[in-house]
Amino acid sequence: MPRHTPHLYLTGPWSGGQIELGEQDRRHLEKVLRLERGAAVTYTDGAGRVGAGVFDGDVIERGSERPLDRQNELTVAVSPPKNNSRLRFVVEKLAELGVAHLVWLVTEYSEGRPPRPEKAAAWSQAALEQSRGAWLMSISGPLTIADLDGLGTPLFADHGGGVVDDLHLIADPVLCVGPEGGFAAGEIPDDAIRLALGTTILRVETAAVVGAALLVSGTSQ
Amino acid sequence: MPRHTPHLYLTGPWSGGQIELGEQDRRHLEKVLRLERGAAVTYTDGAGRVGAGVFDGDVIERGSERPLDRQNELTVAVSPPKNNSRLRFVVEKLAELGVAHLVWLVTEYSEGRPPRPEKAAAWSQAALEQSRGAWLMSISGPLTIADLDGLGTPLFADHGGGVVDDLHLIADPVLCVGPEGGFAAGEIPDDAIRLALGTTILRVETAAVVGAALLVSGTSQ
Known part of the structure; x- marks a missing residue:
């Protein structure tokens, strides 16, 4: 090899x-x-x-x-999965995909807790080396949905959402992925964009990676 | 919740x-x-x-x-990653995304081995239940690239490949994902479609999931 x-x-x-x-x-x-x-x-x-x-x-x-020029300034806000290997997966895969910022999100039905910051940073650094990147993904939070105000344009991953054309035209997208239980009624702001990620029900970590991949590639469905 | x-x-x-x-x-x-x-x-x-x-x-x-009508007939042929949690990840995530067939692929630089069939089937079944699907993903192989002949239209995940428009127009796509070392020189048939998956270097399991997500959603970059 x-x-x-x-x-x-x-x-x-x-x-x-x-x-x-x-x-x-x-x-x-x-x-x-x-x-x-x-x-x-x-x-x-x-x-x-x-x-x-x-x-x-x-x-x-x-x-x-x-x-190097930055390819994107994508922020992904994720409700932490409960299981350690799924937490690691979120950090590693988003870092591999070149996501700029990962924010741990606290929502009404959130059950998991963010990993220790040093642990998360080590996963992110290893993924940066593995993917031969130039930008270390920042990791912060936990924040609430209200705290995200001002970070960019929120896009809520939602099975009941729609197809969004021209995703690449959205300035500073902030992909929000809720917990296994989904977002609570009224938790997604009325005027927010809801983004469907395919036709199946995805786990938290899968939705985060699929959503990030579509945003990096600039398209949905 | x-x-x-x-x-x-x-x-x-x-x-x-x-x-x-x-x-x-x-x-x-x-x-x-x-x-x-x-x-x-x-x-x-x-x-x-x-x-x-x-x-x-x-x-x-x-x-x-x-x-239920089948949403897609996507086949993903993946060189098995070496690590067990990454193997499980491939099976679970592709099943969640509704991929129809997973084939373990043997290439020149392949290093990992497929999981035991009963283990892989259990992962796939659990993901079917989790994602509330109607179609159990089939798992087969190991096959070589030559063995894939007749299964559909091969698409090789390749960092040096291009953007493919209208992915959803390709009949019976077979996404081929090579090992960490990539495909060997000459291993990808000359007339095959090469598909770039974003701008970063992805691990095997990430490329499989990102490629499947783009094919399920019908677009690339």
């Missing part, structure tokens, strides 16, 4: 010709990826800058670097 | 006014869902027929039944 060049998340800002590796990164590169000194790597600060450099044991020798 | 009426997968064909419950189903309804005798349930044979009936301890009393 062809081997991909490892892609590393290394917090910035960087200065000088080298980036110091933390103990954990060094161990990961040596023990897990079995990188030898002199091996090529790519790296990102998670804020849009990517570079190509060389692993040199304790440091990365910096090479050519460039800023 | 409002409680959904339980939706049960009960293998057909049914005859007479009652459907006998297996030991496992009965235990699940009594112990896990804590259903009382006389409770309303819906049920399906997984072959397009759904009904509304009543739980009566050892049997389901059959009520009104009707056949």
Whole structure:
């Protein structure tokens, strides 16, 4: 199998010709990826800058670097699923898809709790490296639906909702995904956009990923 | 939280006014869902027929039944991920989305192995009940790319591929998702359609779900 060049998340800002590796990164590169000194790597600060450099044991020798344009500024607000593997799935998959912001949403029927922030950040960082991205997904909350005011245009994932054409024309979309029990009566603001995600009933984490995929690709049904 | 009426997968064909419950189903309804005798349930044979009936301890009393039209005949051929939770994810999420057939695909760089058939079937059945579907996803393979001939129109998920308009016009689409290492040079037939799934690099299971979601919704990017 062809081997991909490892892609590393290394917090910035960087200065000088080298980036110091933390103990954990060094161990990961040596023990897990079995990188030898002199091996090529790519790296990102998670804020849009990517570079190509060389692993040199304790440091990365910096090479050519460039800023990348952000592809989207999608926010996904999700009521946390109860199960840990489903929580992890939400974080990992949304980060892979290049979602900009994940917000944990508290609604009337919410039952799950957000993961510990350090745990969620580690999942998000691993997905950034895996997907060779340049932007680290931010994770915040818990917020209520009212708290989302001002973040962008809310779109509520709703089985009874409609097909939305030209999703890519919506400025700063905020996809809101409720808990297994759905949103309570009256919880979705009257004037909000309701977005149906296919014809089947989806679990919370599936709705979040499918909705994000449609928004990233700019279309619904 | 409002409680959904339980939706049960009960293998057909049914005859007479009652459907006998297996030991496992009965235990699940009594112990896990804590259903009382006389409770309303819906049920399906997984072959397009759904009904509304009543739980009566050892049997389901059959009520009104009707056949449902199939929404799609999507086949997804996936190189199995190595990790068990990712394997489960593929089966569960594709079943939730209403994919008709899942085929395990063997390619040059495939590393994972398909799950045991009984295990995969149990995941698929649970997702059918969860998503309140009427069609049980079939699971088969492992097959090679050559073996897929005749199953439909292959579409290869490929980071270097293009945007495909009017995906819903493709007859009997067979979405092919390769392993982490990608397809080998020459492995994708020259005349095949290559479908890009967004701008980031996706894991196998993410590509399968995102690709299926776009095909179910009939659009790409």
